[in-house]
Amino acid sequence: MLTAMSRGVTTYHQRIAREKRALIVTAATELFLELGYDRTSLARIAERSGVSRATLFKQFPSKAALFDAIVTESWSTEGEEDPPRPGNLVEGLGTIGRRYAELLRRAQMTDLFRIVIAELPRFPELAHAQFAHGKMPYFESVRGYLLAEQEAGTVRVEDVDLAATQFLGMISNYVFWPTLLVPGWEVSAERAAQVVDEAVRTIAARYAVTGPGASTND
Known part of the structure; x- marks a missing residue:
């Protein structure tokens, strides 16, 4: 008792x-x-x-420790944070893309970037913290997933870093960056889902293997 x-x-x-x-x-x-x-x-x-x-x-x-916590929590996801298991590129990328779009649509993510951009001239270490504790770990998880898909034989990617950047960039360039620059820019959940689906289709069309030893771009 x-x-x-x-x-x-x-x-x-x-x-x-x-x-x-x-x-x-x-x-x-x-x-x-x-x-x-x-x-x-x-x-x-x-x-x-x-x-x-x-x-x-x-x-x-310290304030540095507190800022690191803001970065970490801004980039944290609910539930399973590991990349999906390889084997189904469209499903796996869809899961990753929706998770990323959800992160970018959070108010605290916009706040985080505004703090970093505003303070960059005097406190470049804030940008380094944001990159090291937030952006880079997420990028590495996407990169690792694509490498796993390549090992599984579902994709053929010569430059995995570039492919991961392409995928995340297609989503962030519509869902996130305009919110920092365009007053009143808003992206609905439905529109964000459409953006993710189109990004998945583009990556799959470029890198997916459609048959033994054959790529869709051959």
Whole structure:
């Protein structure tokens, strides 16, 4: 019984810690956008989030650590994060593409890029963090999936880095980048799904193997 009670207390404290962490990350993102990275102090973030300074410093000892958390959480996906199993290129790319479009349509993703772009001249390390902890790991997962498909014999790709960039670029160039540049640009879930489907078809038409040793572009 005591063990069960102990587990209950532990779970409660873990839930509270997660809630406070979410409050801190949200407050930090808002302040970075409002005041800039340099003018935002950890003390101000603690005040905005409604947590004590001790609680904030326990979770995030520096602004750099807090920004890294914003990057990581912005790029995190719900549920299964690993690439699909190889064997069905259209289905696998569709899964990856929909996951990517969902990430790009999040408000926190737009906020993240705006912070990085605004602070790039003075704090290039923020761009490095965004690339190293967010963009690059996701790119590597797509690259790894294409390599697995190639090993399975479903695709023939000479430059896997280029193929992964092509696929992600077709999605981001419509779903994400205009939101940073064009006032009022919005992409519905239905439109995003259509963009993903077209990107999948394009990659499949270029790289899919249609028969033993034969590619659709032969």
